[in-house]
Structure formats: C-alpha cells, structure tokens
Amino acid sequence: MQKYRKIYQDIVLKIMNRQWQHMLPSEHELSQMYEASRETIRKALALLSQEGYIQKVHGKGSLIIEKQMLDFPVSGIVSFKEMMHKQGIEATTSVELLEQVQADAYQADCLDISVGTSMWQLIRVREINGEKVILDLDYLNQEIVEQLPMAACQDSIYEYLEGQLGLGISFAQKEITVENPTAHDIQLLDMEGFSNVVVIRSKVYLEDARLFQFTESRHRPDKFRFVDFARRVHG
Amino acid sequence: MQKYRKIYQDIVLKIMNRQWQHMLPSEHELSQMYEASRETIRKALALLSQEGYIQKVHGKGSLIIEKQMLDFPVSGIVSFKEMMHKQGIEATTSVELLEQVQADAYQADCLDISVGTSMWQLIRVREINGEKVILDLDYLNQEIVEQLPMAACQDSIYEYLEGQLGLGISFAQKEITVENPTAHDIQLLDMEGFSNVVVIRSKVYLEDARLFQFTESRHRPDKFRFVDFARRVHG
DNA sequence: TAGTTTAACTTGTATAGACAAGTTATACAA
DNA sequence: TTGTATAACTTGTCTATACAAGTTAAACTA
Numbered sequence: 001m002q003k004y005r006k007i008y009q010d011i012v013l014k015i016m017n018r019q020w021q022h023m024l025p026s027e028h029e030l031s032q033m034y035e036a037s038r039e040t041i042r043k044a045l046a047l048l049s050q051e052g053y054i055q056k057v058h059g060k061g062s063l064i065i066e067k068q069m070l071d072f073p074v075s076g077i078v079s080f081k082e083m084m085h086k087q088g089i090e091a092t093t094s095v096e097l098l099e100q101v102q103a104d105a106y107q108a109d110c111l112d113i114s115v116g117t118s119m120w121q122l123i124r125v126r127e128i129n130g131e132k133v134i135l136d137l138d139y140l141n142q143e144i145v146e147q148l149p150m151a152a153c154q155d156s157i158y159e160y161l162e163g164q165l166g167l168g169i170s171f172a173q174k175e176i177t178v179e180n181p182t183a184h185d186i187q188l189l190d191m192e193g194f195s196n197v198v199v200i201r202s203k204v205y206l207e208d209a210r211l212f213q214f215t216e217s218r219h220r221p222d223k224f225r226f227v228d229f230a231r232r233v234h235g
Numbered sequence: 236m237q238k239y240r241k242i243y244q245d246i247v248l249k250i251m252n253r254q255w256q257h258m259l260p261s262e263h264e265l266s267q268m269y270e271a272s273r274e275t276i277r278k279a280l281a282l283l284s285q286e287g288y289i290q291k292v293h294g295k296g297s298l299i300i301e302k303q304m305l306d307f308p309v310s311g312i313v314s315f316k317e318m319m320h321k322q323g324i325e326a327t328t329s330v331e332l333l334e335q336v337q338a339d340a341y342q343a344d345c346l347d348i349s350v351g352t353s354m355w356q357l358i359r360v361r362e363i364n365g366e367k368v369i370l371d372l373d374y375l376n377q378e379i380v381e382q383l384p385m386a387a388c389q390d391s392i393y394e395y396l397e398g399q400l401g402l403g404i405s406f407a408q409k410e411i412t413v414e415n416p417t418a419h420d421i422q423l424l425d426m427e428g429f430s431n432v433v434v435i436r437s438k439v440y441l442e443d444a445r446l447f448q449f450t451e452s453r454h455r456p457d458k459f460r461f462v463d464f465a466r467r468v469h470g
Numbered sequence: 471t472a473g474t475t476t477a478a479c480t481t482g483t484a485t486a487g488a489c490a491a492g493t494t495a496t497a498c499a500a
Numbered sequence: 501t502t503g504t505a506t507a508a509c510t511t512g513t514c515t516a517t518a519c520a521a522g523t524t525a526a527a528c529t530a
Contacts, residue, residue, distance in 0.1 A: 002513065026480060037515045042481090050285065051468065055405065055444040059480050059522030063444045065406075077467035170290065171300075174463040178413060178433055178456035195430045196456060198413055209290040209298045221413035221431060228409040228463070232312035233286065237483065261510060272485045277511090294492030294510050 004043040007034050011044060015053055015064055024054060024062040052229035077172050077204065080126060080136075081156040089128060095153045096188065097123040100142065110203075110214035111141050118142040122153055125188050132190045133220040144212040168207035175201045176226065185218055198224040239278040242269050246279060250288055250299055259289060259297040287464035312407050312439065315361060315371075316391040324363060330388045331423065332358040335377065345438075345449040346376050353377040357388055360423050363458065367425045370453040379447040403442035410436045411461065420453055433459040 007030075014020055025033065030041045045062060048054045054062040084091045101107075101121050108115045119142050126134035138157075140148065145161065152160035161167045181189075181197045191197075197218045204213040242265075249255055260268065265276045280297060283289045289297040319326045336342075336356050343350045354377050361369035373392075375383065380396065387395035396402045416424075416432050426432075432453045439448040 004513080028480085039516085040514060043513085046281075052406070052408075055440070055442075056481070057443050057522090058482065059524085060443075061480065061523095065440075065444065077465050169467050171287070171464065171466045173287075174465060176411070176459075176461040176463070178431065178459055196413065205290070207290075208292050208295075209300065224411075224413055226409075226411040226461075228411070229406065230312050230409060231406045232404050239483080263510085274486085275484060278483085291511070292492090293512065294494085296493095296510065 003034075003036055004040050004047070007036065007041065007044040008047045010034075011048060012053060020064060022064055024064065026061055050231075077169060079156045079158040080134075081159070092127045093154055094125050094127065095122070095150060096125055097121065098148065098150055098153055103139075107139050107214075111139055112211050113141060113143075120145060120148045122148070123188075124153065128223065131220075131223075132188065133223040135185060135188050135218040137216040137218070139214045141210075141212045144206070144210060167212070170205055170207040170209070172202050172204045177201075178221070181218075189218075189220060191220065194220055194222065196221050238269075238271055239275050239282070242271060242276065242279040243282045245269075246283060247288060255299060257299055259299065261296055285466075312404060314391045314393040315369075316394070327362045328389055329360050329362065330357070330385060331360055332356065333383065333385055333388055338374075342374050342449075346374055347446050348376060348378075355380060355383045357383070358423075359388065366455075366458075367423065368455040368458040370420060370423050372451040372453070374449045376445075376447045379441070379445060402447070405440055405442040405444070407437050407439045412436075413456070424453075424455060426455065429455055429457065431456050 011024065024030065024045075027038050027041050027045070030036075031038045034041065045054065045056065048062075049056055052065055052067065055065055056062050080091070080093070099121055100118060102116045103111065103113055103119050105115055107119065107121075108117065111117075111119060113119070120138070120140040122136075122138040122140070124136045124138070125132050126136065128134075144167070145165070148157075149160070152164075158169060162169060177199050178196050179199050180195070181191055185191060185197055189197075198221055200215075200217040200219070202213075202215045202217070203211055204215065205211050246259065259265065259280075262273050262276050262280070265271075266273045269276065280289065280291065283297075284291055287300055287302065290300055291297050315326070315328070334356055335353060337351045338346065338348055338354050340350055342354065342356075343352065346352075346354060348354070355373070355375040357371075357373035357375070359371045359373070360367050361371065363369075379402070380400070383392075384395070387399075393404060397404060412434050413431050414434050415430070416426055420426060420432055424432075433456055435450075435452040435454070437448075437450045437452070438446055439450065440446050
C-alpha cells in the first residue's frame with residue numbers, strides 16, 4: 001500500500017485511541033515521525049480532512065473534530081453488511097428474487113444500457129430485530145457482473161465484487177426522497193401504521209467510471225437515519 | 236485567489252459549456268495551457284474529483300462525469316437562498332421569531348455551550364409556490380455572532396456572516412430523519428394530508444473549528460429531495 | 471504596566487524532478 | 501492473420517526546495 005495511505009490509517013487509529021486529544025503534531029513533526037516528506041504527510045492530512053477527522057487551521061495546526069463515535073456515517077458508499085457490523089446490530093437478509101432478465105425501458109434508463117440488454121434483477125428484504133424494515137431492489141449490468149451467485153446476495157455483494165471479481169467500486173450518485181408505499185412495499189415489509197417510505201436511489205460506478213449498479217433502497221421511516229459530513233465549497 | 240482554484244473554476248466552466256465532451260486534456264497539456272506545474276494542475280483535478288465532476292483513471296486520463304444538470308446538489312453546505320437561486324425557483328422567507336435568549340439545557344447541548352449563555356433563536360417559514368413547506372429553527376452562538384439583523388434573516392444569513400462579519404464557514408455535521416409533525420409544524424406549515432416531516436439537524440462550524448450554528452430544518456415530505464455524491468473509501 | 475515589535479513557530483501555495491505503474495497503438499515476428 | 505513486444509503515452513507516488521501568510525509568545529520600548 002502507498003505510504004500516505006498507511007500514514008492516514010495510522011493517524012485515524014491514534015485519533016480513535018485518544019492518543020492525540022485536541023490537536024495533531026505539526027506537519028514537520030509528523031514528517032519526522034513517519035520518515036516521510038512534508039508533502040506526503042499533507043496528502044494523508046488531506047484525506048483526514050476530507051473524511052471529517054480533522055480541521056486544518058492556517059498558522060495553527062490540525063484540530064481533531066470530535067466525531068460522535070455513535071454517529072457512524074451512513075453516508076459514503078458502505079454495504080449493508082459493513083454498516084450493520086460497525087454498529088453491532090444483528091440483521092438478516094432474505095433474497096426474494098434473483099434472476100437474469102432483459103432490460104425493459106425503465107431498467108435500461110436506470111443502468112444507461114440499451115433495452116433488451118441482459119442484466120441481473122435482485123430483490124432483498126432486510127430484517128432487524130425481527131421486523132422487515134428495508135426493501136432493496138437492485139439492477140446490475142451483466143456485461144460487467146457476469147455471474148451473481150445466490151451466496152453473494154445473501155452475504156455481501158460488494159465483498160463479492162471487490163474480493164472475487166476484483167472490481168473497484170469508486171463513486172455513487174444518490175437521491176433521497178419520501179414516497180407513498182407501493183403494494184409491493186406493503187406485501188414485503190412490516191408497514192403497519194406507517195404511511196410513508198424513505199427511498200434512496202443510487203447509481204454506483206467503478207473506478208473506470210462504468211455504471212454497473214442501480215439500487216432502490218426502501219426504508220420504513222422509523223428505522224431510517226442518514227448522517228453526513230459536508231464541507232463548504234467556496235466559489 | 237490561488238492559481239489552482241482559478242484553474243478549477245475555469246475547468247468547471249469548460250465542462251458546463253460542453254467545451255470538453257468526454258475527457259479532459261492530459262495533465263501535461265493542461266499544465267501547458269494554464270502555464271502551471273503538473274502538481275498545481277493535479278490539485279485542481281483533485282478538487283474536481285472530490286466534487287464529482289471527473290473520475291481519474293490510471294493510465295488513461297480524467298473522464299467527465301455526466302452530472303444530471305437538473306440534479307443540483309442539495310448536499311454540501313448551501314444556503315436556502317443559494318439553492319433556490321440555482322434552481323430558479325421563487326421562494327419567500329418569513330421570519331416568525333428573532334430574539335436573544337439564554338440557552339436552556341437542550342439548546343446548550345445543541346451548541347456545545349453552557350446553560351445560560353446568550354444565543355440567538357430564530358424561526359423562519361419558507362414558502363414555495365404559495366405553500367408553506369419548510370420550517371427552519373436556528374440557534375446561533377452570540378459569542379461568535381454578536382449582531383443578527385432582521386434583514387439578514389430575511390435575505391441570507393450565510394451571506395451576512397461571510398460578507399459582513401468576515402466569518403469563514405467550513406464544515407457541517409448533518410442528520411436526516413423522518414418524524415411525526417409537532418403541533419408547531421401543523422400550526423406554521425401547510426400540512427393537510429401529510430403525516431410525516433423530514434427533519435435535517437445540522438451543526439455548522441467555522442474555519443477555526445468553532446461551532447456557531449445549530450439548525451433544525453423541517454420539510455413537508457413531498458417537497459423534500461436530497462441529492463448526494465459519495466466516493467467509496469477503501470480501508 | 472501596557473502596548474508594540476520581532477522571531478520562531480505554524481500551514482498554504484507553487485515548482486521541478488524522478489521513478490512507478492497502467493493504457494494504447496504501432497511495429498514486428500511467427 | 502494473429503499474437504507479441506515495444507515505445508510512447510497516460511496518471512500515481514514521493515521527494516526537496518522556496519517563499520507566502522497566519523499565529524503565538526517572548527523580548528523590547530514607551
């Protein structure tokens with residue numbers, strides 16, 4: 001792995017362990033500690049800043065941002081399995097449907113492919129504490145993901161794509177809205193007494209900028225929470 | 236302004252104008268065009284990548300990410316006025332309350348200050364197409380924001396803070412949930428037939444990492460839409 | 471004492487150079 | 501024709517240096 005990434009990870013650890021309380025050592029000191037040039041240290045610090053770990057102040061140093069450790073980020077691109085594991089929540093996934101289909105007009109539009117192109121269609125229900133609260137509808141481009149074993153769907157698709165297929169997942173465009181439940185939602189989720197669902201639609205891309213997945217994740221509103229860290233962009 | 240920021244802005248313009256269709260010129264070419272070193276170009280490109288304009292591919296170049304131009308980012312830190320202006324939507328803001336108060340226990344916790352510290356309390360209603368759809372509750376630390384004129388509240392608080400007071404707004408931690416409307420919501424918003432509100436709670440920080448504002452923004456669900464760009468962080 | 475200057479820190483910006491590593495198209499060989 | 505090597509591109513990482521600009525605390529001056 002690259003030097004600046006290792007430094008980044010080590011600093012994250014030291015922040016988590018409260019090894020440094022309010023401020024990081026100066027860039028000069030860090031470059032001596034890690035035997036790296038100042039620019040390499042600055043690359044690691046840029047990552048830390050981007051991820052919301054530190055705030056750099058000109059002339060002063062790098063202040064540590066007190067993350068509410070409980071406020072794990074649901075933002076970013078994280079698989080359901082990764083998320084539940086971080087929180088220590090027990091959840092089960094049941095695959096309702098997994099099949100190869102030819103894209104219809106709507107699906108083709110979602111995946112930026114031509115109508116009739118072969119794709120995977122996947123429907124999963126997530127159960128937390130015995131309640132069915134999340135419905136995930138996935139389309140995957142079969143030109144990119146040729147095989148999609150049932151085991152991967154029950155476990156973690158991202159683990160399969162990155163680990164087995166060696167695909168690099170890079171970025172996503174997401175949209176969050178609140179909508180009325182469909183008959184499908186009511187059929188598959190425990191929706192008694194809830195009149196809305198939170199819908200997260202995502203397009204997920206690889207490192208070479210190819211779109212490979214479209215996901216519609218439908219949440220019961222009481223179990224939905226989205227935490228975000230944002231930096232202001234001037235100009 | 237710094238060189239790499241000007242280059243960043245110029246490239247954003249050229250992407251928007253479709254001056255470059257699918258790919259950016261190579262870093263070498265750009266460094267000649269802008270008479271800058273490659274590292275300076277790379278700083279501009281890092282910003283573009285961070286903001287979701289391009290995807291860098293090792294050995295190939297910088298691919299332009301097709302942003303749905305309509306999908307303006309509600310993510311990031313953008314004032315209500317800036318957002319409405321970008322979309323060309325006509326909206327009005329009415330100030331329901333603007334007063335100096337001593338923080339109670341809850342408010343003190345929100346702003347990370349001691350109980351009894353002086354702060355601004357602000358309540359505003361946003362009206363779009365003649366419907367009252369957003370209720371904004373703001374607390375501002377008065378040790379940082381000493382004066383808060385009514386005019387600034389009706390126009391744009393951020394414009395006042397950055398323009399008049401010279402404060403640098405830097406980052407925010409946000410949380411989005413869906414909740415039941417309070418009596419207050421029903422009193423101030425047009426909630427007929429809607430049984431939920433989308434609640435966005437934000438802590439907003441300055442460049443020196445001081446927390447100066449807590450905002451609770453309560454949206455009627457049919458008018459709520461959140462668009463996000465996220466990059467996957469490995470390790 | 472109180473205020474100001476200065477020196478020694480800090481981070482920010484820009485440059486130049488070297489090498490590693492991934493991609494592509496051409497030239498070459500079987 | 502087909503496949504392979506190669507050369508010329510591309511971006512990624514790391515280093516070293518120089519100077520600008522913001523902060524702080526000690527030293528100095530009135």
